[in-house]
Amino acid sequence: MSKPLVTIDGVSFSYEGQQTPALKNITFDILEGEWLAIVGHNGSGKSTLAKLLNGLQFPQQGKIAVCGTELTEATVWEVRKNVGMVFQNPDNQFVGTTVRDDVAFGLENHGVPREIMVERVQTSLDKVQMGTFLNQEPHHLSGGQKQRVAIAGVIALQPAIIILDEATSMLDPRGRAEVIATVRELKDREHITVISITHDLEEAAKADRVIVMNKGELYREGTPEQIFEMDEELVQLGLDIPFPVKMSKLLRHKGVELTKTHLTEEELVTELWTSHSKM
Amino acid sequence: MDISLKNVEYRYQADSPFEHLAISDVSIDIPSGTYLAIIGHTGSGKSTVLQHLNALLKPTKGSVLIGSREIKAGRKDKNLKSIRENVGIVFQFPEHQLFEETVEKDIMFGPMNFGVSESDAKARAKEALQLVGLPEDILEKSPFDLSGGQMRRVAIAGVLAMEPDVLVLDEPTAGLDPRGRKEIMDLFYTLHKKRNLSTVLVTHSMEDAAKYADEIVVMHQGKVLTKGTPEQIFSDPVALIELGLDVPEVIGLQLKIEETFHTKFSKISLSERELAEMIAEFLRGGGQR
Amino acid sequence: MMEKMIFGRYVPGESLLHRMDPRSKLIIVFLFVIVVFIANNVPTYAVLAAYTFLMVGLSRIPLRFLYGGLKPVFLLVFFTFLLHIFMTKEGPIILELGWLKIYEEGLRQGIFISLRFLLLILVTSLLTLTTTPIEITDGLETLLNPLKKWKFPVHELALMMSISLRFIPTLMQETDKIMKAQTARGVEYNSGPVKERIKAIIPLLIPLFISSFKRAEELAVAMEARGYKGGEGRTKYRQLAWGMVDTAMLLFLGAVTVLLFVLRG
Incomplete structure (x- = not known):
């Protein structure tokens, strides 16, 4: 661990026709094998950051390097092999007419031979517990199931990094829990680096490290414990404080x-129990 | 205005090979001025119930009483518009219904469909915009130039400008960030109190149901599982958990503590402050019963 | 009414026709459309009808379902029949009702042409009834592949078709949702004067357009993120398998064609 996998160095970005930049002079590293949560209210620049990491946009200033390769127009397709992305709207990233076709889509794009595809489609779907839904059509799936298929589509390409761009924000609590549990398991088993962009602080609490974005700037960086010490300051930033x-x-x-x-809650109850039950 | 559902059943695409029973034997009373929350999983039938509240769907069995109007299975109904004027619905992701050139026109659209004069509708648009916390200078903007959160508010203003007696909310805060979520929920609650509305909130959030509602209906597999005040509903949290439904975090924590310490607090608490108080009290007593 | 329509509808099944390669089915339908015009007398039409009903039998589609689904089409067939009966003025008169005269040739033409029409509809319906839309797309893509030489965008066309197919149910749900939202805002879609109803379409269409554009944009981004950069260098996951049955069915149609030429008057 702790080798930087992605380096972001002095990155600024403005959308065309907008005066205020979406990102201002951002610098940080993403370490191999970590779960990094990038939080911030809607419009804080966190989604723009995700787009830059995958070469969907390019910074006007600064540099981004992924797995040692600097991200440019020339290297973008190479980099995308290493960076998988799951987007917010479960419907608008489902390309295939069935579950198996959708997972295969990315593999087809990368010219993976068919025998390998067949095997990868099955194993990736098994990993997200969707292995029995091969021929199901998207409109018969729940939001959480569609997002898990999207994750399968990403891991089928065996990337080093998976970016969740508010991937749970349109889901119901059950779907959200399913997706988070799936990602957690993948991270532990496959050693994928996870970047989750979210405004759900409960989700961020599960990360190894949290970055708080505000008005296009990197506002704070630290472990979840350190970040939640900010307390009322988080509420000021349009965020919330986790219940525990x-x-x-x-x-x-x-x-x-x-x-x-x-x-x-578990930790909290455990401490209450160990410190008070002996009395 | 009172609304009451009596033994309502609804089948989608009845009498076809694709027939599907969505809800059955649903009876719910919503007396004027109530804040009712309907909770349940996706597919539990809560959205189907919601669409009966202003006759968007007609029961395939049973009847729905809306004010003095009765919508009954197997009967033709005329002039449902008058019902819809009184029962406003804010659908999930309501920003998808925006279509006019300007924010003002979009907000005026509902009222004018119900025969409100243009000048009155204009006044209502201004007022509604203020209610949802948007500045007046966006009235002339195109709704499609606004941010997602602002579009949501404009769409809500469009329903509020109809000045309904009953406000039905289908997951009105889905996809918003925590601040937006709280602001919108507080807005509806203030309106509910100030205008003496009936409010029906369809939600996944046990937190919101516990916080705002006077009455909660729990839907499960197309049927009403239980109904009662939040205190009553959450007094038996284990039953809810067994159905795979969440309970509010406060109650979840209380249960964990009760289980760990093999104790039972005197009551179920719905407020964080109160629970903290109860735990502190209990621990001062030595962590014993 | 719409629920019973069978045009473009796929009925899942395991019949011989279901298992056939979409390419052979497409070729057969294409050839059939030509072969139909060989028939010109009672024996040839009888052979064509026999062939068609054999195919219907092989598809294992319940006759009642087929009949129910084609009902609106029968009206059209009947109309064709009437048209020919009244418009063709050849041969001896067989019936005279006041100003209305029916000629023998008219009756003959009416029967033949409406029968031809009916058989064509049956055979094309069988294609869509036993082949999933995506299979048809795949079949077309491979069949049209040679056109790539002349820069015909075969891959793009096939991808477009499959994405449209994927999004039809999504857009249907969306339409229903927006319609309900506007109904709740006082729009009436099912009653009121025609002028009002036409006006009511605008609050439905604009949101639909806007959301479709948004979907298209997001989908394009998602596709790009997943490494889509056009048809070049792509492999294919879905595979078509040409079997014995397919060759046999083609040969069978060939035999029918020869028979038609022999029996042709």
Whole structure:
């Protein structure tokens, strides 16, 4: 771990015809094997960042290098092999008429021989628990299922990095949980680096590292613990505080001693139990 | 205006090979001034119920009473427009219904369809825009030049300008960021109180249901599973969890603590502050019953 | 009414016709459209009809379903029949009702031409009933492949077709949703004067256009992100398999054609 896989160096970007830049002088590294959450309210520049990482847009200033290759018009197709992306709207990224065709789409684009395709389609779908839906049509799938198919389509190409661009924001709670669990499992088993762009702080709490974006700038960077110490500042930024963090704070306020701010309910309950049950 | 569903059943594409039973034996009373939340999974039938509230769907069995009008299975109904004037629906992703050249015209569209004069509709557009927290200078802009969050608000303003007695909300905050979500939900709650509306909120969010509703209906597989006040509904959280439904996080935490400490608090708490108080109290007592 | 229409509808099944390669089915339908014109007397039409009904039998599509689905088409066939009966003025008069005269040749032509029409419709319907739209697309793509030499965009056309097919149900759902949203805002789609109803289409069409453009844009981005850069260097996942049955069915049609020439008057 801890080898930088992606380096972003002084990147600025403005959309055509807009005065305020979408990104202002952004610099940070993405480490191999980490789960990085990029959070920020709608319009904070986080989605623009995702587009730059995949060469869907190019920075006007600064450099981005992915797996040692600088991202330019010339290297973009090479880089895209290493960076898979899952978008927000489950419907608008489903190209195939059936689940298996959709997963195969990326493989076809990269000219993968058919025998390998057949095998990869099956194994990738198995990995996201959609292996029994091969011939299903997209309009018969739930949002969460469609997003899992999209993930299968990405991992079929065996990328080093997977970017989730608000991939859970249009899903119901069940779909959201399915997708997050799937990604978690993939990250642990396949050692894929995950970049999740989100405004769901519960999702960010599960990451190894969090970057907070605000008005096109990198506002703060740290572990989830460090980020949630920001507390009211997060609310000011249009974000929220995860429930366990809120409860930790309230409990302290009511005179309950806690060693730290907890990010999960389990941790919180465990500390309450170990520190108080002995009395 | 009271609304009441009596033993409503609805089948999609009835009498065809593609027939599909969406809801059956649904009875719900929504007295005037109630804030009702309908919760359940995707596919539990809650969207189908919602469409009966202003006669967008007609029951295939049973009847729906909307004010003094009765919509009954197997009978032709005329002039449903008067119902729709009184029951406004904010659909999921309502920004998809925008179509006019300017924000103002789009907001005026609903009221003018119901016979409001142009000058009145203009006044209503201004007022509605203010209600949803948008500046007046966007009235002349094209709705398609706005940000996603602003478009959502314009679409909501378009429904509010109809000045309905009953407001039906289908996941009105889906896809918004936390701040937008809170602002919109607070807006509806304020309106509910100020204008003495009936509000029906269809949602996945147990948090919102617990926070805003007077009454909760839990839908499961096309049927009403339970209904009652939030306190009643969440007093048996285990039953909900068994159905794969979430419970509000506050209640989830309370359950975990009760389980770990082998105890039972005196009541189910729906507020974070109150739960913290209860836990602190309990721990001061030595963590014993 | 719309629910019973069978044009362009696929009925899942395992019949011989279902299992055939879409290419052979496309070729057979194409040839059949030509072969039909060989028939010019009772024996030849009888052979054609027998061939068609044999195919219907092989497809295992329930006759009642086929009949129900083609009902609106029968009206059209009947109309063709009437047209020919009244317009053809050859041969001896066989019936005279006031100013209305029916000639023998008219009756003959009426029967033959409406029969031809009916058989054509049956055979083309069988194609869509037993072949998924995507199979048809694949079949067309391979059959048209030689045209690539003349810069005909075969791959793009096939991709366009398959994406349209993929999005039809999505757009149907969307239409229904927007229609309901506007109905809730006081638009009436099912009643009221015609002028009002035409006006009501605008609040439906504009949102549909806008969302379709948005979808197209997002889809293009997603496709690009997944490495799509045109047809070059692409491999194909879906494969077509030409079997014995396909060759046999083509030969069979060949035999029928020879028979038609022999019986032709």
